[in-house]
Amino acid sequence: MPPYDDRRFAPPAPVLSARLRNPQSGAIISDVPLLIDTGADVTLLPLGAVNAAGIEQTGASYELLAFDGRSNSAGVVRAELLMLGRTFRGQFLVIDQEVGILGRNILNALALLLDGQRQTWSEQTISG
Numbered sequence: 633m634p635p636y637d638d639r640r641f642a643p644p645a646p647v648l649s650a651r652l653r654n655p656q657s658g659a660i661i662s663d664v665p666l667l668i669d670t671g672a673d674v675t676l677l678p679l680g681a682v683n684a685a686g687i688e689q690t691g692a693s694y695e696l697l698a699f700d701g702r703s704n705s706a707g708v709v710r711a712e713l714l715m716l717g718r719t720f721r722g723q724f725l726v727i728d729q730e731v732g733i734l735g736r737n738i739l740n741a742l743a744l745l746l747d748g749q750r751q752t753w754s755e756q757t758i759s760g
Contacts, residue, residue, distance in 0.1 A: 633752040637665070640731060646746050646753040648734055650715040652677065654685040660714075661685045665731045668744065668753060671699075672735035675713070675720075676706065676727045687711050694725060716742065716755050 636644035646668040652661045664681045676696075682689075689707040697703045706725040713720040720738050727733070743756040 633747070633750075633754040636748075636751040636753070638751070640665075641667075644751050647731065648715060648753075650713050650734075652681050652685050652687075653712040653714060653719075654687045655710060655712050655721065657686055659685050664713075666715075666734040667731050668739070668746065669733045669735060670739060672733045674725055674735045674737050676725045676729075676733040676735070677709065677711065677713075678730060678732045679726050679728045680730070681732070682709055682711070682726050685711070689726060690723075696725070713738070 634648070637647040638644035648666050648668055650664045650666055652664045653659070661681045661684045664678065666675070687709045689709050692708040693705045694708065695703050696706050706727055708723050709726055710722070711724050713724070743758050744753055745756050746753050
């Protein structure tokens, strides 16, 4: 069970380490940190990882609205995220931050247990 990240977040927060793959070249960037954020509609990738993988933005952009009402624009990339034994392909938004955000567009396909008391998270196996 990975521990919550207490180096970059206060209070500590659940962060997943994913691999980012360029669907054109196959280049893979390991250890891309993504904050597990059940309040985020979409997944946002860190610009540094996107650039390191050589993934070009599509030219499209979306306006993001933060919880405090501020808005800004985010570019779009086509990419593949590899994590927890799965591959998620599609369009992702890009943010100029060190840590990306794993949003509900992917979280809704997973069963995760966020154990705040123990400050760990884990993938759950669902039978049936």
